[in-house]
Amino acid sequence: MNLYVNQTKDSLESPYLPIPGVVERVVRVTEKERLFTISPLNPSLLEYQPGQFYMIGLPGYGEAPISITSAPGAEREFELCVRAAGNVTNALHRLKRGDFVWVRGPFGTSFPIGEMKGKDIVFIAGGIGIVPMRSLIKAVLRESRDFGKLTLIYGSKSPEEMLFSEELDEWRSKGLDIELTIDKPDPKWQGNVGVVTTLIPKLGVRQGETFAVVIGPPVMYKFVILSLRDKLIGPEKIFVSLERRMKCGIGKCGHCQINGCYVCQEGPVFKLSDLKDMPEAI
Numbered sequence: 001m002n003l004y005v006n007q008t009k010d011s012l013e014s015p016y017l018p019i020p021g022v023v024e025r026v027v028r029v030t031e032k033e034r035l036f037t038i039s040p041l042n043p044s045l046l047e048y049q050p051g052q053f054y055m056i057g058l059p060g061y062g063e064a065p066i067s068i069t070s071a072p073g074a075e076r077e078f079e080l081c082v083r084a085a086g087n088v089t090n091a092l093h094r095l096k097r098g099d100f101v102w103v104r105g106p107f108g109t110s111f112p113i114g115e116m117k118g119k120d121i122v123f124i125a126g127g128i129g130i131v132p133m134r135s136l137i138k139a140v141l142r143e144s145r146d147f148g149k150l151t152l153i154y155g156s157k158s159p160e161e162m163l164f165s166e167e168l169d170e171w172r173s174k175g176l177d178i179e180l181t182i183d184k185p186d187p188k189w190q191g192n193v194g195v196v197t198t199l200i201p202k203l204g205v206r207q208g209e210t211f212a213v214v215i216g217p218p219v220m221y222k223f224v225i226l227s228l229r230d231k232l233i234g235p236e237k238i239f240v241s242l243e244r245r246m247k248c249g250i251g252k253c254g255h256c257q258i259n260g261c262y263v264c265q266e267g268p269v270f271k272l273s274d275l276k277d278m279p280e281a282i
């Protein structure tokens with residue numbers, strides 16, 4: 001145990017040194033995603049905001065950037081939802097209760113919840129984009145009286161790939177309107193079929209009083225932003241979260257760089273108007 005105490009003390013002084021976290025629970029969410037509840041051995045790791053990410057490491061496998069999916073404010077634990085994509089993420093899927101992960105962070109920018117107070121918010125998530133969005137939604141729903149109308153548009157490829165569907169009723173009961181869609185017709189699905197942009201024209205938007213938050217696969221952004229423009233939601237009222245390859249998470253390695261911008265530090269959350277000189281970003 002002393003090893004961990006020393007590790008934790010040193011880690012607080014260096015962003016390169018990870019802090020151990022104990023896996024408290026692992027829940028299978030879909031065939032590809034698992035939800036991990038982790039309690040870090042140092043509670044300073046819990047000082048995060050929606051939109052931020054950790055570098056999650058396993059000795060012998062490496063590290064991967066993973067968004068925080070729980071709302072901030074918990075005393076002991078945070079949650080991550082991980083899709084098995086390769087080396088590190090498959091190894092994470094093999095972890096069981098009581099195992100350790102190694103955590104650096106929290107890193108990156110967060111959604112400016114204060115700026116959106118008093119306004120309507122449209123959350124638009126595609127696929128695994130719902131993972132960081134869940135942290136934001138939960139934080140906003142805690143104070144839903146401070147906001148106007150809250151709407152989630154969430155699209156996935158199929159009903160089986162829809163994440164957190166068992167939480168949607170609770171979110172509705174707290175004041176979130178939810179519109180769901182899947183990409184292609186499915187006999188098990190009664191709702192909307194088509195990509196998320198098919199639901200945007202139906203949105204009632206209060207001009208100048210509505211923010212949009214968009215998180216999804218790269219292909220989604222351009223089309224969603226065009227549809228939001230038709231609804232007169234301008235780039236100064238749109239927040240996006242960009243996913244880039246990341247290695248260090250702290251602006252040293254250049255893997256995440258778009259021109260002179262380090263997405264790990266200046267992002268992953270950006271106001272769209274701040275990306276106007278970086279057409280490669282979207």
Ligand SMILES: Cc1cc2nc3c(=O)[nH]c(=O)nc-3n(C[C@H](O)[C@H](O)[C@H](O)COP(=O)(O)OP(=O)(O)OC[C@H]3O[C@@H](n4cnc5c(N)ncnc54)[C@H](O)[C@@H]3O)c2cc1C
Nearest residue numbers: 064065066067081082083085086087088089131243244245
């Ligand atoms: C800020 C940020 C937040 C993220 N949040 C989450 C999350 O909450 N949950 C989650 O499951 N995943 C998340 N990811 C993606 C996750 O980091 C990658 O899937 C992971 O790094 C893959 O590592 P690996 O070692 O398992 O796979 P590897 O063996 O490295 O690669 C597997 C495949 O994934 C590709 N790949 C690796 N990194 C990325 C990337 N960033 N974008 C696209 N393709 C990639 C590789 O080229 C390869 O084809 C996030 C990424 C970023 C940058």
Ligand code: FES
Nearest residue numbers: 249251253254264
């Ligand atoms: S991940 Fe290394 S500079 Fe951003």
